[in-house]
Amino acid sequence: MSSAHQQIEALREELRHHEHLYYVLDAPTWEDWQYDEAMNRLKALEAEHPELVTPDSPTQRVGGKPKEGFAKVAHSRPMLSLDNAYNADELRAWAERVQAGLAAGEKAGYVCELKLDGLSLAVNYVPGSGGEAVLSTGITRGDGSIGEDVTTNVRTIRSVPLHISAKKLKEAGLPQSFEVRGEVVLPQKAFAKMNEERVAAGMAPAANPRNAAAGTIRTLEPNIVAQRRLEYFSYFLLRDGESFIAEQSEALASLRTAGFLVNKQTRSAKTIDEVLKFIDDADAVRDSLPYDIDGVVIKVDSIAQQRRLGFTGKAPRWAIAYKFPARAANTVLEDVLFQVGRTGKITPVAALKPVFIGGTTVARATLHNADEIARLGVKIGDTVAVERGGDVIPKITHVVSAAPHGRSVEFPQICPICESPLVKEESEVDWRCVNESCPARIAGAMLHWSSRGVMNIEGLGESMVAQLLGQALESITEDDAELESEAVSETGEPVQVREPLVTTIADLYDPAKVNVAKLVELERVGEKTAQALVDEIERSKQRGLARVLMGLGIRFVGERTAQLLAQHFGDVSALIAASREELEAVNEVGPKVAEAIAEFFAVDRNAELVARLRELGVDMTAEKREIGTKFAGLTFVLTGTLPTMTRDDAKALIEAAGGKVSGSVSKKTSYVVAGEEAGSKLEKAQQLGVPVVDEAGLQQLLSE
Incomplete structure (x- = not known):
């Protein structure tokens, strides 16, 4: 190793050490001038020897802005939201469900962490050339399945290590390749400073630190991101999409050892009473913290228990967010x-x-x-x-x-x-406009179609929709603020009313109506913005049948039902042709939902919309899930803890054999599958004379 190489490596290690002391441990030992002096020496040496510059050098935190915006990237496993509890009774009820999902005599321990009011971010590390781990990518949560690659901006966050030495990896028990998930927050001091600068520049102040942090991480100017002083608190470790350390508390300790910023306000708890004590303590210090929190997250500590408890359609069963009083x-x-x-x-x-x-x-x-x-x-x-x-x-x-x-x-x-x-229907409390051509309804449908959880068309927010439809911005509305679209107009001024480019969702995919040349004629739309939107619309064609069904706005068809329908029919044509009896054969689809689906496709306008979307290249297929007929027409109820499989495993087996799984026992129930600590469902089955089998009995039914 040359003398210059040795000097460069020594300076890098020294700077990394002092960055960790300052940004992670909040215990600096250098004055600012000392840090700046060492950084300038390193920059000078790297300028003399450009062949020795590496991506994980402290000088490389702030780079050039992305040339084409932020690319979409799939997560190693979905970043799910959490179920909420708002009082002690709801929290205790969750704990009882956790215990019911574990084996008899098995007790759950908990880890309590502050619920930071920021935005979720996943950062990935890959092997370096000398046994170290180096930052590879930083990905926003996005819609939970697909996020945006914001690596260029993540590199500017000082509490995100660019480089983790082989020594630290060994001490922390980490491999060279792993993923960290956590929360990006804007500290209150940095938020106040940012708003002072905005007001001085004649701009409106940002509403809150969370929105400011979300906007900052998606800024195309890394220099601006670096100036905002975002912080990244780490709380989750994965490898290839799976937890690999035995306990959550141990994972937090490993993250600290590796040099990540882990919130000091965490505590292990053996009982829910201890959890409630932590919640009271957190609420008491809430206003004195340097960042915003809106509750406490409670997780089952054991990763093995987490795996057995599994997930619902939208959230893990092994974690919950306790929200502070409003x-x-x-x-x-x-x-x-x-x-x-x-x-x-x-x-x-x-x-x-x-x-x-x-x-x-x-x-x-x-x-x-x-x-x-x-x-x-x-x-x-x-x-x-x-x-x-x-x-x-x-x-x-x-x-x-x-x-x-x-x-x-x-x-x-x-x-x-x-x-x-x-x-207003007699059975409903809401008044409705039933005019299918109402501009607000069309705009709302388009915003819903483009939202993150549906077709995820970035850039198709309120202002753009207004202009595409030839409407004033103030006429665009949303259903109870449920959508996540972002208004582009910062001035709040209505955009100029003009002839519409589109009148239906299908028009978005018609290149004769939506193209770069026509988009650049709109207010505040440049060529780069226009091209990005055209590309986003093109990418959305491949979202698949489940997303399309959600986007169409069929009553009672949410994310879970859309997925089940897509897996069952595999193609929109088969779904449209299905009778109500065939629709009800889909798991979790009852008469009310089946009727809503049939009525939707019976409307000529809706059928024509679907046909035109398909004609314009929107994918309306899905991988069809092969369903057996062994349990066709049978309904099962699961209760208690099974010895070798989770309820999700048992449910999947039953559904794969053509059966249905219900949450309640009735005379129509075919079998109750009971494990240890089965409760009232078992008693009701015995009262009604419903056959009861254990796990072995279920396996025998499957094999017969």
Whole structure:
């Protein structure tokens, strides 16, 4: 090794050591000038010897901006959300479900961690040339299955190691290839500084640190990201998509040893009472922390137990988020606006005098429906209590004081957008616009189609949809703020109304209607933005049948039902041709859902939309799941803990043999599969005379 090489390596190790002391341990031993001096020496040596520059050098944290924006990348395993608990009773009920999923006599231990109010991020490491691990990629959560490659920006976050030495890997018990998941947060001091700079520059301040962090990590200018001083708290370890350390508490210790920033506010607990004590302690120090939190995450400590407990369709059974009580404030109701969603539902929205609640300025709150307005007895001008908890949409809880001359809220009888008469079914509380051509309904349907959990078309947000449809931005609405689309217009000014480029979802895929040349004619759309949107639309063609079914907006067909339908039929043509009896043969599809599906495809306009989407190249197929007939027509109920398989395993076997799995026992139940600690379901089966089998009996039924 040459003298220059030795000097460079020594400086790199010294700088890495002091970065760890400063950014991870919060215990610096150098003054800023000492760090800058060492960094400048390293930069000078690397300039003299460019052949010795490596990607994991401390000088390489800030690089050039991505040339083509952020590429989409699939996660090694889905980044799922967590189920929530809002009080001690709900938390204890979760713990009881955990215990019911474990073997008799087996006890679960827990790890408690603060629920940081930021954005989830996965970082991957690969082997270096000398036994070390080096940062490979940083990927946002995205829709949970596919995120964006934001590696260039992640490299600027000082609490994300670019290089982990072979020595540290050995001490931490880590391989050279692994994945870390965690949360990116913007500390409150950095958030305040950023807002000061925005106001000084004549810009509106950011609403809260979480939104600011999310916007920063997706900025195309790494220099800006570096200046924001984001922090990355690590809390999860994977290799090839699987946990590989025996306990979550041990994984956190390994991350600390390897040089990652792990939140100090973590605690192991043997009982739920100990968990509740941690929650009380966290709530007490919440306002003194340098970053925002909105609750506590509780995980089963044992990875082996986590595997046995498994997952539901959307969340792990072995973890839960305890949300802190909602924060509230009083303000004045200045007006009530009426939004039209993609289904035609009319949602009243309270326009409030802006008030700061729990880290966010709140100017809007949902009023749900006409019945809720009547229940509250609220009038325009009243002082009202507004509550916001976690990710919950702000809501008015009650009237604090009535205005002397308050104005009554008049619920409209015609659509506020298209002026068609509104309709209310006797069995429903909502008023709806039933005009299929209502501009707001079309816009809402397009926003739903493009949202992350559906076709995931980046860039097709409110402003772009408004322009494509020739509408003013203010006419675009969403269903109860459920969508994750982002408004492009920062000024809030309505875009210029013009002739529409599209009138249906299918038009998005028609190159004669949506192309770069036509998009650049829109307001604030350059060639690069136009090309990126065209590319996104083209990529969305390959999302598959399940996503298409979600995007069509069929009543009662959510993510889980869409997946089951796609796996069962394999092609949209087979689904359209299915009778109601054939639809009900799909697991978890009952008469109500089957009727909604049949009615949807019986409408000519819907059938024509599907046909045109297919004609324009949108993939409407899925890998068909082969279903046996051995259990055809049979319904099973699972209860208790089985000796060698999880309930998910048993459910998969039953469904693969053509059977259905129900959550409750009735006279129509064919078999109850009972394990250890079976409860009331077993008792009810015995009362009704329903046959009961154990795991071995289930296997025997399968083999007969």
